Amino acid sequence: MLYTEHVSDPKHTRFDLARAGLQKRFGARALVPARAVEPRPPLIPTGFAAVDDMIGGIPRGALTLLSGHGASGKLTLAYRVLARAQHAQHGAPGQQGAVGILDMTCASDPDYLERCGVALDQLLFARPQPAQPLVQFLLDWIRQRKARAILVDHAHDLARTPANAYHLRDGLPQMLQALAQTGCALICVAELQPAWQSFVQGGVLPLLRQHAALHIAFRHERWLERDHELYGYAAQLHVQRNKWARSGQTVSILIEFSADEFAPL
Amino acid sequence: MSVACCRVPNFLLRLTQRRHPEWAGRPLALLGADEQVWSVSPEARLSGVRLQMDARQAQMRCPDVLLRPLDLPACQAEQHALLGALARSGLPLEAQTWGTAYVDLHSVARTVPAAQAVCQDLGKQVAAQLGAELEPSIGWDTGKFTARAAAGCAKPRRICLVDSDREAHFLIPLPITLLPLPPLTLQQLDWLGIRTLGQFASLPKMEVWRRFGPAGKLAQQWALGQDRRPVCATLKNIPEPLDVAIDPPTAVHDAVLEQLWATLQPPLAELAARLEGCRRLRLELSFSNAESRTLDCAFVEPLGAGPQLRARLSGELQRLNWPAELDRLRVTVLESSELVARQLSLFAADESQAEIMTLAQNLAGRYGAVLHQAQVVHKTHPLFERRSIFQAVGV
Amino acid sequence: MTRLWRQGEASLVTADFDQYENPRSFKWHGRTHAIRQVHLRWRVECDWWSEHGEVARYYVLVTTDDNLLCLIYCDLSDRQWYVARLYD
Numbered sequence: 001m002l003y004t005e006h007v008s009d010p011k012h013t014r015f016d017l018a019r020a021g022l023q024k025r026f027g028a029r030a031l032v033p034a035r036a037v038e039p040r041p042p043l044i045p046t047g048f049a050a051v052d053d054m055i056g057g058i059p060r061g062a063l064t065l066l067s068g069h070g071a072s073g074k075l076t077l078a079y080r081v082l083a084r085a086q087h088a089q090h091g092a093p094g095q096q097g098a099v100g101i102l103d104m105t106c107a108s109d110p111d112y113l114e115r116c117g118v119a120l121d122q123l124l125f126a127r128p129q130p131a132q133p134l135v136q137f138l139l140d141w142i143r144q145r146k147a148r149a150i151l152v153d154h155a156h157d158l159a160r161t162p163a164n165a166y167h168l169r170d171g172l173p174q175m176l177q178a179l180a181q182t183g184c185a186l187i188c189v190a191e192l193q194p195a196w197q198s199f200v201q202g203g204v205l206p207l208l209r210q211h212a213a214l215h216i217a218f219r220h221e222r223w224l225e226r227d228h229e230l231y232g233y234a235a236q237l238h239v240q241r242n243k244w245a246r247s248g249q250t251v252s253i254l255i256e257f258s259a260d261e262f263a264p265l
Numbered sequence: 266m267s268v269a270c271c272r273v274p275n276f277l278l279r280l281t282q283r284r285h286p287e288w289a290g291r292p293l294a295l296l297g298a299d300e301q302v303w304s305v306s307p308e309a310r311l312s313g314v315r316l317q318m319d320a321r322q323a324q325m326r327c328p329d330v331l332l333r334p335l336d337l338p339a340c341q342a343e344q345h346a347l348l349g350a351l352a353r354s355g356l357p358l359e360a361q362t363w364g365t366a367y368v369d370l371h372s373v374a375r376t377v378p379a380a381q382a383v384c385q386d387l388g389k390q391v392a393a394q395l396g397a398e399l400e401p402s403i404g405w406d407t408g409k410f411t412a413r414a415a416a417g418c419a420k421p422r423r424i425c426l427v428d429s430d431r432e433a434h435f436l437i438p439l440p441i442t443l444l445p446l447p448p449l450t451l452q453q454l455d456w457l458g459i460r461t462l463g464q465f466a467s468l469p470k471m472e473v474w475r476r477f478g479p480a481g482k483l484a485q486q487w488a489l490g491q492d493r494r495p496v497c498a499t500l501k502n503i504p505e506p507l508d509v510a511i512d513p514p515t516a517v518h519d520a521v522l523e524q525l526w527a528t529l530q531p532p533l534a535e536l537a538a539r540l541e542g543c544r545r546l547r548l549e550l551s552f553s554n555a556e557s558r559t560l561d562c563a564f565v566e567p568l569g570a571g572p573q574l575r576a577r578l579s580g581e582l583q584r585l586n587w588p589a590e591l592d593r594l595r596v597t598v599l600e601s602s603e604l605v606a607r608q609l610s611l612f613a614a615d616e617s618q619a620e621i622m623t624l625a626q627n628l629a630g631r632y633g634a635v636l637h638q639a640q641v642v643h644k645t646h647p648l649f650e651r652r653s654i655f656q657a658v659g660v
Numbered sequence: 661m662t663r664l665w666r667q668g669e670a671s672l673v674t675a676d677f678d679q680y681e682n683p684r685s686f687k688w689h690g691r692t693h694a695i696r697q698v699h700l701r702w703r704v705e706c707d708w709w710s711e712h713g714e715v716a717r718y719y720v721l722v723t724t725d726d727n728l729l730c731l732i733y734c735d736l737s738d739r740q741w742y743v744a745r746l747y748d
Binding site: 117124 | 322628640
Binding site for chain 3: 069071075106107112220223233257
């Protein structure tokens with residue numbers, strides 16, 4: 001709940017007492033000054049109606065984390081967000097905008113990107129070497145103000161070397177500031193790993209979780225089959241954290257493939 | 266030679282909007298028989314909808330897009346009306362694509378003043394036949410390619426006459442996408458920085474031939490204003506029918522389509538080397554019960570060895586009633602003509618591409634060639650990694 | 661499909677096959693993935709005239725017990741298995 005502060009008002013003291021009582025009973029966040037809440041930034045629709053109804057979309061100017069394992073739809077959703085981010089309404093009228101993918105493993109699939117609606121002529125793939133300063137590279141890219149959204153596929157690539165891991169911890173607040181200033185949406189996709197691998201590779205995921213304005217956890221629900229033929233899968237999305245709305249909601253999505261997306265014609 | 270090219274831009278779109286004025290000003294994409302986008306309104310184009318996309322891709326680019334099927338019979342009727350208006354001149358005529366046709370003026374006008382008078386008459390006849398919304402523009406030159414380029418430069422209801430002395434000069438600044446080259450060739454040229462006809466024309470001839478084959482060599486000649494192709498509606502010599510291997514007799518459409526497609530590759534490749542596509546072909550089917558069928562497939566636009574032609578053939582085979590197993594199949598390419606240059610939007614020299622290049626160059630200075638762009642070049646290649654190519658940018 | 665490895669990610673398929681000669685599991689990035697079901701199989705032979713030389717592969721589309729949907733293939737020239745695509 002929000003309230004507006006009244007200064008030099010005889011009722012102010014009584015208001016303060018009431019506020020203190022409520023916050024003591026329900027917690028400090030139950031009642032916060034209106035000026036303390038940041039306005040919600042513009043959102044990029046995901047293209048999944050249920051998800052957009054739930055959270056509105058992916059916030060621009062902030063970090064979003066999509067985590068999950070296996071066929072859970074996180075990359076498909078991320079690709080569709082890139083396609084929507086290119087859409088005219090998110091930039092100068094009548095002009096498509098550029099988006100980017102940090103593609104360290106060189107595993108992005110242009111064919112599928114195009115099927116998800118991404119305009120390839122307005123998409124840049126960045127493939128720096130692991131030894132290069134990745135956080136600084138991302139910062140420089142964001143600050144150019146020419147990318148409406150950047151997808152990091154895969155989040156763990158940001159910290160493959162000890163130097164990059166250190167710079168990530170150090171540079172993340174700076175990166176968040178750059179995102180807010182430029183309005184660029186940074187979307188990190190993270191594959192959940194076994195505990196031993198997380199231990200060895202360090203805490204990239206906890207670090208991103210801590211700083212993400214939006215964190216959605218994806219979980220594979222079931223395979224979709226028709227006459228014993230696989231045509232897609234269902235996944236469940238759980239909002240772990242949402243800076244501008246309540247978290248904890250869950251929604252299901254369906255991802256269906258057309259016949260030619262499996263075997264070639 | 267003396268050739269006029271009569272062109273009604275956005276022919277399909279304008280016809281449709283004339284029948285449905287309520288669709289004007291809205292993002293509109295017209296779907297052809299193959300469920301792909303055949304025509305796009307400027308509003309839809311702004312949102313990224315492009316030709317040859319399927320309906321789903323178009324909707325993803327522009328959620329508000331109005332997807333409507335093309336009224337093919339109505340469009341064909343207007344196309345015939347256009348050709349009929351031009352044919353009244355009694356001059357040799359060759360249809361190129363929707364709303365575009367060549368007229369051979371060699372017998373009546375070989376100089377600029379004479380050509381101007383004839384072109385004005387042609388334009389008036391077409392405008393009178395088609396109505397105000399379908400205003401033609403006309404280009405004239407000694408060759409078909411330059412005449413078509415001139416028609417593209419002319420505004421509606423205007424004529425652009427290119428004197429033979431000015432041919433090469435006229436073509437220099439025009440975009441290379443006027444040439445009906447395969448998308449991969451155009452992409453490679455773009456990456457080499459070759460974006461205009463003048464730049465392409467100035468490349469060493471031997472290198473062009475070595476790298477891009479006979480099609481590239483022919484395209485370069487056109488870019489120099491050297492196009493000696495006559496205006497003709499049909500092939501003078503109809504080639505021999507090709508036998509498609511059907512052994513054993515089968516009723517499986519897919520298997521027949523595969524064999525038919527494989528048989529058509531060599532003649533289609535030969536046409537592609539001349540920058541031509543198939544406009545009409547004949548299928549002669551013989552069945553195991555001694556019955557036979559003949560299918561004449563005509564295409565308004567010449568088709569190359571791509572998914573559009575394959576989809577059409579598949580549709581024709583499926584629509585036909587098969588009385589028994591297919592025993593024998595023969596195919597003849599009856600008519601061919603110049604391919605349509607579709608890639609006008611591929612390398613739009615707009616601000617956003619320039620911005621990408623600037624970004625890439627700025628980052629390359631510090632990090633090297635780390636930025637790439639990709640293009641899907643073969644949507645149906647059996648090896649998935651061959652469907653797309655990557656190219657470094659900014660270096 | 662979303663991840664496509666152009667060179668194929670080398671994988672080790674365990675040596676047990678079922679009676680249809682389909683792999684039962686494969687090892688990739690340190691984890692063994694048991695195959696739940698084989699959905700599609702096909703063979704590709706092409707491009708003998710290309711600069712890459714002849715290509716002959718046997719593709720298998722599989723789902724695993726840990727909910728991966730993968731396309732793996734056997735390169736028939738060296739009989740090695742690779743992961744080609746991971747659907748997400």
